[in-house]
Amino acid sequence: MKNSKKIIRKDYGEWALVTGASSGIGKSFAELLSDQGINTICISNEKDQQAEICKSFKQKYNIESIPCYVDLANENFLKKINETIGDRIISILICCASFGFVGKFEDQDVEIYKEMIHVNVYSYLRLIHQFYSDMIKRNNGAIILTSSVNVSSPLGLSAVYTATKAFEFYLGEALCWESRDSDLDILVLLPGPTRTNFQKTAGTKVTSYAMDPLKVAEIGLKNLGKKWFTIAGWRSKLFFYIGQLLFPKRRIKLASKTYLRQLLKKNR
Numbered sequence: 001m002k003n004s005k006k007i008i009r010k011d012y013g014e015w016a017l018v019t020g021a022s023s024g025i026g027k028s029f030a031e032l033l034s035d036q037g038i039n040t041i042c043i044s045n046e047k048d049q050q051a052e053i054c055k056s057f058k059q060k061y062n063i064e065s066i067p068c069y070v071d072l073a074n075e076n077f078l079k080k081i082n083e084t085i086g087d088r089i090i091s092i093l094i095c096c097a098s099f100g101f102v103g104k105f106e107d108q109d110v111e112i113y114k115e116m117i118h119v120n121v122y123s124y125l126r127l128i129h130q131f132y133s134d135m136i137k138r139n140n141g142a143i144i145l146t147s148s149v150n151v152s153s154p155l156g157l158s159a160v161y162t163a164t165k166a167f168e169f170y171l172g173e174a175l176c177w178e179s180r181d182s183d184l185d186i187l188v189l190l191p192g193p194t195r196t197n198f199q200k201t202a203g204t205k206v207t208s209y210a211m212d213p214l215k216v217a218e219i220g221l222k223n224l225g226k227k228w229f230t231i232a233g234w235r236s237k238l239f240f241y242i243g244q245l246l247f248p249k250r251r252i253k254l255a256s257k258t259y260l261r262q263l264l265k266k267n268r
């Protein structure tokens with residue numbers, strides 16, 4: 001690991017690819033990178049909104065920012081992304097696009113779970129497989145996987161989502177270990193509740209102590225090159241580490257009760 005204090009073009013290179021760049025934490029990552037002079041390819045499903053966001057980055061930070069609209073649940077998503085990349089070398093990959101569902105397992109259509117696994121698991125895997133291999137050959141690059149503090153325990157009422165986040169966590173940490181002798185920097189970011197569109201999509205409420213997405217992305221960039229994983233915010237750290245001290249049965253009860261409380265609020 002490089003122990004870089006700051007992501008700058010000199011450390012990694014000129015181009016970053018960010019998924020989930022139309023809102024929340026992904027958009028914040030893209031903005032912070034733009035602020036550091038890095039050009040971005042911004043992936044999302046949101047055509048007009050993403051184009052506006054990229055335009056504003058270009059004007060504000062005098063960098064290149066290219067929107068790429070693609071449904072990551074679609075089998076052929078990589079083709080469109082690679083066409084957009086062309087011969088540019090991607091030196092920073094940030095996987096952020098995900099969605100969740102809060103509710104009883106049987107209440108959701110299995111097709112939605114399939115889509116969730118495609119976006120939260122397969123898109124991470126496919127993109128990382130392509131860019132990690134290139135980065136290993138060049139012995140340079142950075143990858144951030146945005147997982148969740150919920151990986152501290154399986155979670156009732158969010159069973160499939162938490163399982164997808166656990167996949168990202170394990171994949172990221174294992175690749176950190178595999179690449180330990182290289183100059184490649186990999187970080188798994190574990191956000192806790194964050195004020196984004198995520199809760200609306202998941203059908204739950206934002207907690208009063210939810211963090212600002214820009215702050216969460218800042219924590220990710222600050223820890224890149226220093227750690228293998230980082231938890232955003234002291235509350236989430238407490239939640240994560242207390243969870244580690246509990247027996248699995250108590251841990252799942254505690255974690256799931258938090259979600260249940262949010263569901264009850266939603267249904268009031």
Ligand SMILES: NC(=O)c1ccc[n+]([C@@H]2O[C@H](COP(=O)([O-])OP(=O)(O)OC[C@H]3O[C@@H](n4cnc5c(N)ncnc54)[C@H](OP(=O)(O)O)[C@@H]3O)[C@@H](O)[C@H]2O)c1
Nearest residue numbers: 020022023024025045046072097098148193194196197198
């Ligand atoms: N917010 C939280 O409380 C929280 C807590 C823990 C972890 N996280 C993690 O943080 C990451 C970012 O989430 P967020 O909170 O910033 O949520 P968000 O505001 O809902 O952003 C999600 C992003 O993913 C994109 N996306 C979703 N489905 C897609 C698809 N099929 N194809 C292409 N893009 C798709 C969305 O694009 P479109 O709008 O174009 O669909 C959007 O840009 C996720 O990995 C999430 O698991 C969030």
